[in-house]
Amino acid sequence: MARWGMVIDLDRCTGCAACMAACHQENNIATAGPEEARDASRVFQWMRMLKEVSGEGADVRVRFMPQPCFNCDNPPCVRVCPVHATYLSPDGIVGQVYGRCIGCRYCMVACPYGAKVFNWLDPEWPGDLKRRANPDVSLRPRGVVEKCTFCHHRIIRAREAARLSGRELEDGDVTTACAESCPAKAIVFGDLAEAGSRVSRLARGPRAFRLHDDLGTEPKVIYLAEKK
Amino acid sequence: MNERVQLEVPATSLDDSHDEDELLRAVEEHGVGFKVTFTLLGMVILFCWAIFGRQLLRGLGVTGLNQPVSWGFYIVNFVFFIGISHAGTLISAILRLTQAEWRRPITRMAEIITVVVLAIGGLHPVLDLGRPDRMLNIFTSGRLQSPLLWDVCSISAYFMASTVYLFLPMIPDIALLRDRGARPHWFYAFLSWGWQGTPRQHAVLERAIAILMILVIPIAISVHTVISYIFAMTLQPGWHSTIFGPYFVVGAIFSGIAALMVVMIVLRRVFHLERFLKPIHFDHLAKLLLVMSLLWFYFTFCEYITAFFGNEPSEMRVFFYKFSGGFAPYFWGMVACNFLIPVVLLAFRRFRTIPGILFASIAVVIGMWLERLNIVIPSLANPRLPYPTGFYVPSLVEWAIFIGAFASFILGYAIFSRFFPLISVWEIKEGKKHSLAATSERVRGYLPDPLPQKVIGGESS
Numbered sequence: 001m002a003r004w005g006m007v008i009d010l011d012r013c014t015g016c017a018a019c020m021a022a023c024h025q026e027n028n029i030a031t032a033g034p035e036e037a038r039d040a041s042r043v044f045q046w047m048r049m050l051k052e053v054s055g056e057g058a059d060v061r062v063r064f065m066p067q068p069c070f071n072c073d074n075p076p077c078v079r080v081c082p083v084h085a086t087y088l089s090p091d092g093i094v095g096q097v098y099g100r101c102i103g104c105r106y107c108m109v110a111c112p113y114g115a116k117v118f119n120w121l122d123p124e125w126p127g128d129l130k131r132r133a134n135p136d137v138s139l140r141p142r143g144v145v146e147k148c149t150f151c152h153h154r155i156i157r158a159r160e161a162a163r164l165s166g167r168e169l170e171d172g173d174v175t176t177a178c179a180e181s182c183p184a185k186a187i188v189f190g191d192l193a194e195a196g197s198r199v200s201r202l203a204r205g206p207r208a209f210r211l212h213d214d215l216g217t218e219p220k221v222i223y224l225a226e227k228k
Numbered sequence: 229m230n231e232r233v234q235l236e237v238p239a240t241s242l243d244d245s246h247d248e249d250e251l252l253r254a255v256e257e258h259g260v261g262f263k264v265t266f267t268l269l270g271m272v273i274l275f276c277w278a279i280f281g282r283q284l285l286r287g288l289g290v291t292g293l294n295q296p297v298s299w300g301f302y303i304v305n306f307v308f309f310i311g312i313s314h315a316g317t318l319i320s321a322i323l324r325l326t327q328a329e330w331r332r333p334i335t336r337m338a339e340i341i342t343v344v345v346l347a348i349g350g351l352h353p354v355l356d357l358g359r360p361d362r363m364l365n366i367f368t369s370g371r372l373q374s375p376l377l378w379d380v381c382s383i384s385a386y387f388m389a390s391t392v393y394l395f396l397p398m399i400p401d402i403a404l405l406r407d408r409g410a411r412p413h414w415f416y417a418f419l420s421w422g423w424q425g426t427p428r429q430h431a432v433l434e435r436a437i438a439i440l441m442i443l444v445i446p447i448a449i450s451v452h453t454v455i456s457y458i459f460a461m462t463l464q465p466g467w468h469s470t471i472f473g474p475y476f477v478v479g480a481i482f483s484g485i486a487a488l489m490v491v492m493i494v495l496r497r498v499f500h501l502e503r504f505l506k507p508i509h510f511d512h513l514a515k516l517l518l519v520m521s522l523l524w525f526y527f528t529f530c531e532y533i534t535a536f537f538g539n540e541p542s543e544m545r546v547f548f549y550k551f552s553g554g555f556a557p558y559f560w561g562m563v564a565c566n567f568l569i570p571v572v573l574l575a576f577r578r579f580r581t582i583p584g585i586l587f588a589s590i591a592v593v594i595g596m597w598l599e600r601l602n603i604v605i606p607s608l609a610n611p612r613l614p615y616p617t618g619f620y621v622p623s624l625v626e627w628a629i630f631i632g633a634f635a636s637f638i639l640g641y642a643i644f645s646r647f648f649p650l651i652s653v654w655e656i657k658e659g660k661k662h663s664l665a666a667t668s669e670r671v672r673g674y675l676p677d678p679l680p681q682k683v684i685g686g687e688s689s
Contacts, residue, residue, distance in 0.1 A: 042289060052614050067613065076463055082376035083365040102365050103288070103358020105298045106376055110462040114296050114611045118358065121289030142287040143358030212612060215463050 002169070003092040004150050005192035005220035006176070007202040008066055011227050012186035015049060015064030022181035023047040023068075026151060028133045030123030030140070044117035046148040047178050063226075066187070068178065069094065069115040069148035070211070070219030077107035077116060086145070092192075092220055093150050101144040108145060112215055116147045150189070151176040171197040192220060247504075247656055248404070251649045254499050256410055262646050269639040276632030280355070283625050288358055292623040297608045301626040302356035305633055307455055307600045308483070309349030310383065311476070312593075315484025316342030317390040318448040321441040329667060330512055332659045333504040333651045337495065338488050339394040340650070344640035345487075346387045348633050353379075355629060375461045378454045386444075386451045393440045396433065399423050400654040415647075452480040459603065466535065466546040466607035475527045479596055482520040482566070486592035489513055491641065493586045495650060504651050507582065514585045517592065518574040525567045545610045554619060555606050558598050565595025 023029070023046050036042040050065040071094045078086050078094060085101040088094055096116075108116040122142045125133075133139060136153035140146050151174075158174040171190050179187035190199030202208065207224040282290050293300045316338035323331035353376075354360055370377050403423035406416035423429060456476035459467040469475075489510065496505045535543045550559040573579045573588040605620050622630075644650075 036289065040289070040294065042294060044295065050614050080374050080376070080462065082371055082374040082380075083362075083369050084371050085365075100362070100365055100369060101359065102362045104353070104356065104376060105358065106374070106458070108295075108298045109464070109608065112463050112612050114613060117295065118298060119287070120294070121287045141359075145358075217463075 001090050001193070002155075002191040003193035003220070004071070004155065005092070005190070005199055005203065005222065006068065006150070006179070007188045007199050007208070007222045007224060009186045009188075009202075009207075009224040010063070010065060011207075011224060012184040013064050013066060013182075014184050014186075015051075015062070016183065017049055018181045018183060019066050019178035019187060020045055020047045020049060022177040023148070026134055026137070026177035027149070028137045028139055030119065031126060031129070032121070033124045033126070036121065042120050046117065046146070048115075065223070066178070067113065067115070067211075068150075068221060070113055070217070070221040071148070071150055073218035073220060074216060076110045076112065076215075076217060080106045080110045082106065086147075091155075093152055094147065095149065095152070096145060096147050098138065098140050098144050098146065103143040103145065105145060112212055112217065113219075116145050118145050119143055171199075248653055250500075250503070251651050251653050251656070252405065252408065252410075254645055255405060255647060255649060256408070258646050262642060265642050266639065266646075269635045269642065272635040273632050273639065276628040276635070279625055279628035280632070283355075284360075288356075290623060290625050292621045292626060294620075296611045297605060297620040299356070299604055299608060300620055301622045301630060302352050304597070304600045304604050305630060306349050306352035306356070307476075307604070308597050309345045309352065309633065310455055311452060311480035311483045311596060311600070312487045313342045313345045313349060313386070313390070313484065314448055314452060314477070314480040315488040316340070316345075317386075317393055317444045318481060319485060319488065321393070321444050321448075324437070324441050325445075327670075328512075329659065329663050330509055332655045333501075334488070334492070334509060334513070335655070336394075336397070336652045337492055337650055338484075339390065339397075340641060340644050341484070341488060341491060342390045343387070343394050344637055344644070346383065346390065347640070348636050350383055350387065352629075352633075375454065375457045379458060382447070382450045382454045386447050389440065389444045389447050393437075393444050395419075396436050396440065397652060397655065398648060399433065400425065401649050401652060404653060405649075449477055452476045459607075464607045465540070465542040465610070465612070466603070469531060469534075471527060471531060475531060478520065478523050478527055479599060482517070482524050483593060483596035485513060485517045485520060486570075486589040486596070489517065489585055489589040490593060493582060493589075495641075495645070499645070499650065501651065504656070510582055510585050511580060514574050514580050514588070517570060517585075517588070521567060521570040521574070521592070528563075528566075542610070542612045546606050549606045549610050550602055554609075555602065559602055562595050562598035562602055565591040565598060567595075569595075 027046055029044070029046060031037075032040075032042045032044075046068060048067045050067050052063045052065070053060065054063070055061045071092060073088070073092065075086075075088055075094050078088050081087075082104060083100055083102055085097045086094060086107050087097070103118070105118055108114070108118060119140055119142045123140065130139075134153075136157070154176065155174050159169055162169045162173060169191075171194060174189065176187070176189045179189045188199050188202060190197040192200045192203060194200060202224065203222040205224065207227070208222050209225055210219045210222055213219070291300065291302075320331065320335035320338040324335065354363055357363060366377070366380055370380075372378075399419075399421055400423055402416050403420035403425070406413065406420045410416050453473035453476065456472040460469055460472035462468065492505055492510070492513075496502060532547065535547050549555050569591040570588040573584045609620060
């Protein structure tokens with residue numbers, strides 16, 4: 001069984017936010033509308049861009065850190081859900097059952113990374129956005145929690161394609177929308193269980209670290225630290 | 229040899245013909261006051277529901293909740309109201325269990341608070357759901373591993389137990405109302421369960437109350453422990469603490485006693501119960517409140533000093549957010565209301581008067597609400613990762629529910645006082661009949677036994 005994971009090279013990331021835009025398109029993330037976005041900042045993303053500003057004046061330095069859901073192997077959100085609406089699948093993806101979620105937001109509160117997002121209002125689809133929605137990804141109603149799925153639909157599609165051509169899924173067959181769109185190729189997606197895959201080789205490298213590893217959540221998104 | 233202390237009891241106070249009339253007057257001769265209160269509060273509550281309708285139509289986006297503060301007033305009030313509910317049953321159970329004779333006029337009032345407030349508090353998490361229409365998923369696909377499910381179990385058990393615990397000691401009074409011809413007759417006839425006051429019925433009733441009062445104490449403690457677990461079981465800074473269970477229980481009892489005294493002082497005024505609720509009752513409860521205030525301070529101190537001394541970065545962000553940051557007014561307001569004001573007012577006999585106690589109790593109720601606010605919001609407002617944080621500002625809808633909840637509490641109490649006596653008539657009667665003898669008998673049991681005659685004789689020879 002695969003164990004899907006992601007490596008994000010912070011040395012390559014330019015903070016261009018192409019990953020955010022691609023994720024938004026790919027996963028049919030609802031828009032909030034101009035007023036809600038401006039007045040209540042009710043915009044949400046599955047892929048967020050964390051910013052850290054240090055230094056002053058001419059020495060100012062901004063670091064970026066793209067942050068999807070870490071799909072932890074020991075997910076605190078799954079533990080607290082009262083209705084089995086979020087679960088850890090055997091291939092290591094933390095899923096969300098939109099049809100069962102009661103919207104108590106306990107998982108959001110329990111997630112130390114704030115990776116889960118909530119549909120505070122009815123999703124808005126200005127113009128013909130709804131018609132252009134990705135048919136592989138279900139639209140979410142108001143009042144449920146949603147999250148990054150590591151583009152699970154792409155994994156299913158690739159697996160089907162591999163099966164049709166009578167071969168095993170290989171490294172590089174599947175990639176997520178964010179990884180695909182990254183102009184700096186900072187994001188690598190793949191199977192961590194496969195020792196030879198690019199992602200697991202990078203994850204074993206000297207620059208690899210996981211965010212708040214001390215919490216014991218076992219994130220499957222591994223960052224590569226910047227070179228000095 | 230055996231010196232007997234004869235208690236001087238003025239004859240008039242043992243005569244209970246007035247008590248019954250006086251205590252049942254609110255039920256039998258309810259005036260226009262009830263109707264006015266009922267209409268006004270009913271209008272307030274309807275208005276609040278109308279405002280809340282916006283949330284049902286548009287979703288939780290009409291509240292001030294957002295990322296990362298995704299729990300706000302609803303959860304704060306949930307914890308607060310369930311905390312208040314410990315007033316009742318727990319206090320009255322402990323007072324009954326310890327045979328504190330001064331409990332007699334207090335227990336019923338405390339038990340009513342519990343039932344009314346549990347119903348209101350228990351509704352709050354439902355208001356907080358994004359999909360209230362799917363609420364029953366909790367039962368059809370519930371996960372018992374989730375602390376929220378523990379809450380559902382424990383709060384519903386507490387609601388059941390405390391309702392029965394309120395109802396059972398009321399049966400003789402309901403029968404009394406039935407016999408005195410209170411209307412609607414069928415209502416009292418049904419609820420009195422065929423009570424005739426036979427010795428057997430009395431024995432069964434006493435036994436049932438005795439079982440329930442013991443049962444209700446662990447359930448009540450479990451309720452607020454489990455509510456604290458909702459927070460303590462997560463990894464969030466400021467929440468993940470081992471003393472959260474007892475800390476919440478102490479706070480709950482603390483706020484419960486304060487709410488009980490506010491209710492008692494108000495009702496004493498409204499229903500002219502000065503003869504029954506005497507300064508001595510308030511004095512005893514005030515001392516209890518003082519003890520709880522000190523205990524609360526001790527727990528708070530332990531909770532914050534460990535966080536401070538550990539100096540963990542994410543803990544410290546939450547700590548300083550409360551101590552000197554955006555939440556400082558609420559934090560220090562909480563310390564003032566929960567510790568400084570009650571301790572100063574209640575420790576000195578000069579201030580421990582009824583107005584002083586009322587002031588201290590109101591301060592504690594406000595302070596304990598602030599405490600819940602201080603627990604829920606700052607931890608959420610300071611996430612571990614550098615993500616834009618926003619100050620949580622509750623919206624109109626949340627304020628409406630807040631006001632509606634308080635109005636519902638008053639309305640619930642008003643409706644109860646319209647149909648049932650607020651002070652247990654039969655227990656007061658029983659107190660007058662048996663307590664004096666029983667207490668002096670009990671005290672005599674504590675005193676050293678007289679020396680047997682034979683030994684005295686042996687020593688002298």
